[in-house]
Amino acid sequence: MADNRRSAPFYMTATTQFGLEEVLAEELHQLGATIENVGQRAIEFSGDTQLLYEACLWCRTAMRILKPFAGFYARDEKALYREVGRIDWAQYIRQDQTFAITAVVNKSTFEHSLFVAQLTKDAIVDQFRNRTGERPSVDVKNPDIRLHLHMIENEVILSLDASGESLHKRGYRQQTNVAPLNEALAAGLLLLSGWDGKKTLIDPMCGSGTLLTEAAMIAQRVAPGLYHQGKFGFENWPDFDAALWESVQLDARQMRIEEPQAYIAGSDLSREFIELARQNVAAADLEDFIRLGVRDVKEAKAPAKEEPGIVIMNPPYGERIGEEAEMDALYKAIGDTLKSGFQGYDAFIFTGNLEAAKRIGLKTSRRIPLYNGPIDCRLLKYELYQGTRKISKPE
Template sequence: MAQARRSAPFYMTATTQFGLEEILAEELYQLGAEIEKIGQRAVEFVGDMQLCYEANLWCRTAVRILRPFAGFYAPNEKALYREVGRINWQDYIQPDQTFAITSVVNNSTFEHSLFVAQLAKDAIVDQFRDRTGQRPSVDVKNPDIRLHLHMLENEVVLSLDSSGESLHKRGYRQQTNVAPLNEALAAGILLLADWDGKKTVVDPMCGSGTLLTEAALIAQRIAPGLYHQGKFGFENWPDFDKALWETVRLDAEQARLDEPQALLYGSDLSPEFIELARENVEAAGLEDFIRFAVRDVKDATAPKGEPGIVIMNPPYGERIGEEAEMDALYKTIGDTLKTNFQGYDAFIFTGNLEAAKRVGLKTSRRIPLYNGPIDCRLLKYELYRGSRRTPAPETQE
């Protein structure tokens, strides 16, 4: 019976950030998923329970893996309450478990997602009370069962959240007062750069080291879900297959490569940031794979050996009056790339597209992404060696 349940395929939805959908679809495909649809910030796919577990462990760009189980039309409050109440909730939640509902409402007669979540919660609790005299408690912070309600034009889809804590929170990051890149976005940037996990990576403005930490996870074939804090959501499901999960987890632990696969270098002007980066990398157990130094970006140089990629997420300068400072910084970045990184491919991830013009190099790709609410671009520059690069005439600003 357990074997039949393991192999029966079902629909799932993996959520991600804008711009990473194709990368996530490729990750899922490599795990054996049948891709059904690539949407905005989501990939719909089919797979079995093993794939559900593996997707949570291995997908570097996923935020959540959802398992849809019910859908209906709800034109008004009464209909929403009635339809939620028709589902047999003991198939999904035990009376002694806690649960929470996250709702997303778009183009609907319902204006507030919190109200929709509250109404659905009432319908679930009332059903338990009527049938068993007991009711599961709500715990919005750390529930046993997380439900996701998505309403688009009054069409409702209810899903179980298999992930628990968001997958981008890897758990290796120590307390930080800086605004680092989200880990899934950092991994996505490296995968969008077509980095093969072998070439040298230099981050001359590494901050707290997220790009390089994610690079080390890719290079050493380490599943990011091994750092996941607390239980995954599926571990609290009634059909949780403990033996299968232990096998999947053991396979992931054994896939890790112990010998360094790529040279990874990070530097930053701030000794505090470098100290923080070292702490994060040690927390991830990756200190043997990344070298750090305190250095101004203008002094950054390519290490000896074959050219690789230079990648960075410089400040965007969001405070008023920082325009001149940002222009100067981005010009310095451009000068450093031209002088010290010939033969490399350079990638700059930035939310300051005006200052990025001061880099003074022609982009070969411009990929739209978001860093939180900030509209950003991943800019690629090919830094040719010698005669292949025709110097542009200098223009006085």
């Protein structure tokens, strides 16, 4: 029985952040998924149960993996309540389990996603009550079963959330009092840069070390899902295959490479940030693969004995009033450092301050639009040639 279920392919959706869609599609393709559609912040794909488990474990740029199980048209409240009530909910939720619904509503006659979620919840709870006299409870914070309702122009798709806690929350971060990059975005920047996990990688403004930690995970083939806190959503599903999940995790652990694959180093002016970075790197069990030091970005330079690779950083954007002059000076210093200290490297600057970025004083060879939370950002690429490029005349 288990083997048939294991091998029959079904549809899934992986969600991500704006600008990372192609990167995530490639990650899924590498895992063996059939890509059906690359949409806005979402990839539709198909595969079997093993692929579902592997996607949750291995996708660096995914936020959630969803498994759609029902779709219908609901022109009004009555229709929504009726259609939800037609689904046999005992197949998806046990009455001793807790559940929560996230609703996303676009271009529909329903105005509020909260109202749609509430109505869906009522229909589910009423079905249980009518059949058994008992009902599952709602737990918004930490439910056993997470349901996603997506409504676009009154077409409804209901999905089970395989992830549990959002996949970008890896669990190695010790404190979140600084405003770092989220882990999926950091991994996305590295994958967008085309870094191969072998070349030298330097982050001279590393903050609490998220880019470095994600880089070491890529280089050493560490599955990000191994850090996931608590259960994955699919572990609470009625059809959960514990033996298959055990073997998928075992395979992932054996994929890890113990020999350092790349020279990865970071520095920051703030001693506190470097201390925080050390704690995060230690929590991720990657101390052997990352070098950290306290240093002003003005003093940063390429390591002497290593082949040139990439230099990548996420400098402050200066969101507070009156920081313009400070930001201009900082970005000019970044430009000077790149020109003098990193010849032969490719540089990637991720920033939400495009005015200040002009002070870098180098020509970009790529500008990739992304968001950091609500902030419109760019990943800027600069090719730092060795000396000046002279065109040699034929002898």
